[in-house]
Amino acid sequence: MTVLALAMGNCGNNPKKSNSEDSKVLTENTVVYPSDVIPFMDKWKILMGDGTRSEDLVNYEKKDFFYVANDGNTNWVVYKTPNAGVTSRTSSNTRTELGEKAHWIPETGGKLTGTLKVKHVSTTGDASVSSSYSVVVGQIHSDEGHENEPLKIFYKKFPGHTKGAVFWNYEINTEGDNAGRWDYSSAVWGYDFSDVGTGETTYPEEPEDGIALNEEFSYEVNVYKGIMYLTFTSEGHETIKFTKSLVKSDFSKKTEIPQQILNTYALRGRDGVERDTAYAGEINYFKQGAYNQANGKSTKSEIYDGDIAKQYVNGSYAEVWFKEATVGAGTIPAEE
Amino acid sequence: MTVLALAMGNCGNNPKKSNSEDSKVLTENTVVYPSDVIPFMDKWKILMGDGTRSEDLVNYEKKDFFYVANDGNTNWVVYKTPNAGVTSRTSSNTRTELGEKAHWIPETGGKLTGTLKVKHVSTTGDASVSSSYSVVVGQIHSDEGHENEPLKIFYKKFPGHTKGAVFWNYEINTEGDNAGRWDYSSAVWGYDFSDVGTGETTYPEEPEDGIALNEEFSYEVNVYKGIMYLTFTSEGHETIKFTKSLVKSDFSKKTEIPQQILNTYALRGRDGVERDTAYAGEINYFKQGAYNQANGKSTKSEIYDGDIAKQYVNGSYAEVWFKEATVGAGTIPAEE
Numbered sequence: 001m002t003v004l005a006l007a008m009g010n011c012g013n014n015p016k017k018s019n020s021e022d023s024k025v026l027t028e029n030t031v032v033y034p035s036d037v038i039p040f041m042d043k044w045k046i047l048m049g050d051g052t053r054s055e056d057l058v059n060y061e062k063k064d065f066f067y068v069a070n071d072g073n074t075n076w077v078v079y080k081t082p083n084a085g086v087t088s089r090t091s092s093n094t095r096t097e098l099g100e101k102a103h104w105i106p107e108t109g110g111k112l113t114g115t116l117k118v119k120h121v122s123t124t125g126d127a128s129v130s131s132s133y134s135v136v137v138g139q140i141h142s143d144e145g146h147e148n149e150p151l152k153i154f155y156k157k158f159p160g161h162t163k164g165a166v167f168w169n170y171e172i173n174t175e176g177d178n179a180g181r182w183d184y185s186s187a188v189w190g191y192d193f194s195d196v197g198t199g200e201t202t203y204p205e206e207p208e209d210g211i212a213l214n215e216e217f218s219y220e221v222n223v224y225k226g227i228m229y230l231t232f233t234s235e236g237h238e239t240i241k242f243t244k245s246l247v248k249s250d251f252s253k254k255t256e257i258p259q260q261i262l263n264t265y266a267l268r269g270r271d272g273v274e275r276d277t278a279y280a281g282e283i284n285y286f287k288q289g290a291y292n293q294a295n296g297k298s299t300k301s302e303i304y305d306g307d308i309a310k311q312y313v314n315g316s317y318a319e320v321w322f323k324e325a326t327v328g329a330g331t332i333p334a335e336e
Numbered sequence: 337m338t339v340l341a342l343a344m345g346n347c348g349n350n351p352k353k354s355n356s357e358d359s360k361v362l363t364e365n366t367v368v369y370p371s372d373v374i375p376f377m378d379k380w381k382i383l384m385g386d387g388t389r390s391e392d393l394v395n396y397e398k399k400d401f402f403y404v405a406n407d408g409n410t411n412w413v414v415y416k417t418p419n420a421g422v423t424s425r426t427s428s429n430t431r432t433e434l435g436e437k438a439h440w441i442p443e444t445g446g447k448l449t450g451t452l453k454v455k456h457v458s459t460t461g462d463a464s465v466s467s468s469y470s471v472v473v474g475q476i477h478s479d480e481g482h483e484n485e486p487l488k489i490f491y492k493k494f495p496g497h498t499k500g501a502v503f504w505n506y507e508i509n510t511e512g513d514n515a516g517r518w519d520y521s522s523a524v525w526g527y528d529f530s531d532v533g534t535g536e537t538t539y540p541e542e543p544e545d546g547i548a549l550n551e552e553f554s555y556e557v558n559v560y561k562g563i564m565y566l567t568f569t570s571e572g573h574e575t576i577k578f579t580k581s582l583v584k585s586d587f588s589k590k591t592e593i594p595q596q597i598l599n600t601y602a603l604r605g606r607d608g609v610e611r612d613t614a615y616a617g618e619i620n621y622f623k624q625g626a627y628n629q630a631n632g633k634s635t636k637s638e639i640y641d642g643d644i645a646k647q648y649v650n651g652s653y654a655e656v657w658f659k660e661a662t663v664g665a666g667t668i669p670a671e672e
Contacts, residue, residue, distance in 0.1 A: 042664075043664065043665065100665075101665040101667075102438075102666075103443075104444050105444065107439075108439040108441065109439070110438070283443060328378075329437040329439075330438075
């Protein structure tokens with residue numbers, strides 16, 4: 001109302017003054033910040049691919065990493081990060097990714113939503129390594145114990161393919177030593193994390209129902225009273241839902257280790273089981289943005305000696321655009 | 337920007353159309369909702385003094401309980417509730433009070449702020465009963481175990497006094513049976529909960545540094561890593577701060593029961609101790625508004641057979657106005 005009243009005031013008897021005031025306003029508002037596009041930025045801090053951190057994201061941007069782009073119709077928040085840069089304490093993958101300031105336990109829950117399109121994933125890597133050519137676009141991350149990840153939402157596309165896949169991983173909250181940890185992966189559209197090439201340059205078949213670069217999709221992560229409800233939607237694709245307890249393990253016995261894990265991690269000796277109460281009572285938080293899974297070590301992605309400009313020119317980066325996103329309290333799940 | 341651009345468009349060559357559009361907008365916006373004044377309403381549900389509940393408070397109001405009033409300068413959100421009405425499951429006091437949708441544990445924390453003025457408290461009651469003539473304007477409430485209250489912020493004013501008091505109560509998370517529970521009260525400005533009259537109509541001295549009806553004050557409740565940091569400010573009054581652990585009890589041994597409690601609750605057999613870890617790991621949430629502490633039973637306040645209109649006309653109600661408030665993640669406390 002105030003804004004409208006002021007502007008209406010300019011319709012009065014002094015058009016000259018009105019015009020000059022209007023241009024001043026326009027000039028001052030030339031920069032559109034990520035917080036103008038998605039107003040929840042006050043609830044996050046950020047770590048970017050060159051190691052820059054910020055805890056005050058209102059009216060904040062950083063060239064080449066975190067800024068607003070317009071595709072002709074819509075403003076989007078861009079998260080961009082190279083294959084090699086500065087990483088966090090617990091990872092060898094770079095990220096330009098929001099980290100939620102509020103923390104929570106599965107019992108109190110929380111909800112994260114996002115509508116996004118992936119613009120780019122690394123074009124180099126080792127096709128036989130799961131994390132090649134992929135980017136994580138949303139997470140639940142534990143802040144206690146092993147600091148494992150109950151949820152990572154991936155987008156991945158093999159070189160030469162038009163369509164990529166969306167899948168999500170659940171990492172067990174390992175009983176005892178975390179060396180036995182593993183991720184159980186579920187396909188949303190296309191393949192999952194365990195579907196890899198038989199060699200460095202041998203790719204699985206392109207998924208018919210996959211998601212292309214520049215194709216919009218949405219996710220909702222609703223954690224309510226210890227249960228995680230996932231919903232994935234995209235125009236022209238089937239809506240896919242999952243339900244997973246975060247407080248009662250499905251994998252607490254050796255006999256419960258899924259075949260997918262026996263075929264992959266277990267061959268490398270990673271065959272742990274999960275504590276019976278999974279992530280119950282453990283402090284977690286959401287992440288959202290671009291967490292590049294292509295690095296120069298495990299995935300053999302090109303990194304150009306860590307030169308970020310060169311990586312950006314040569315396709316050694318991940319870039320994800322979000323147009324809408326929310327974070328807040330978990331909600332009673334809708335009846336099916 | 338969009339709003340401004342549209343309004344600027346109305347400054348053009350068609351004043352007739354412009355005017356009619358403007359009046360349409362103005363008409364549509366005649367009702368100012370609480371969510372227009374304090375934009376955090378999407379994070380709350382409400383229970384009102386007549387038992388009405390709502391979980392969708394955006395563009396919502398309810399006459400006589402939850403609405404916007406203007407004092408000539410500023411829009412305020414009004415929370416009004418009679419001495420007798422419909423109460424919640426766990427209380428015999430009525431409330432028109434927000435309840436936070438998000439829940440949290442002390443270790444993950446949270447932050448609630450408010451700037452308010454109390455317009456009215458019950459003018460009848462028993463001066464020898466602590467809760468007479470008082471209203472709770474902010475709370476932390478547990479949602480587990482005993483469902484006790486780590487924090488209640490009170491305003492109280494005895495009949496005939498100009499100035500009232502602001503104080504806060506910490507309720508122990510009782511070890512074992514909750515029948516032994518008690519509230520430890522700390523004065524902010526004026527007396528505390530334990531300072532009562534010697535008889536039904538005998539009042540303590542009016543506090544010199546007290547807060548009058550219609551006098552603004554602010555509180556900040558910041559729970560960070562298990563510690564509760566309280567800050568109370570009011571123009572012309574000393575700023576008062578408190579720090580209290582919510583995860584390590586100060587009252588876990590009989591010898592630690594404060595003299596205030598021995599003088600009051602213990603005389604009635606309520607002399608419990610607190611579990612050593614206090615509220616650690618227990619799910620809590622914030623409340624804000626008017627939780628009327630004057631009821632017809634313990635405080636002998638007039639209730640006019642529960643007739644709300646009669647109670648409102650005859651001073652048997654609490655009314656609290658908030659002009660600003662926030663809720664969100666706990667923050668690193670400022671260095672002293």
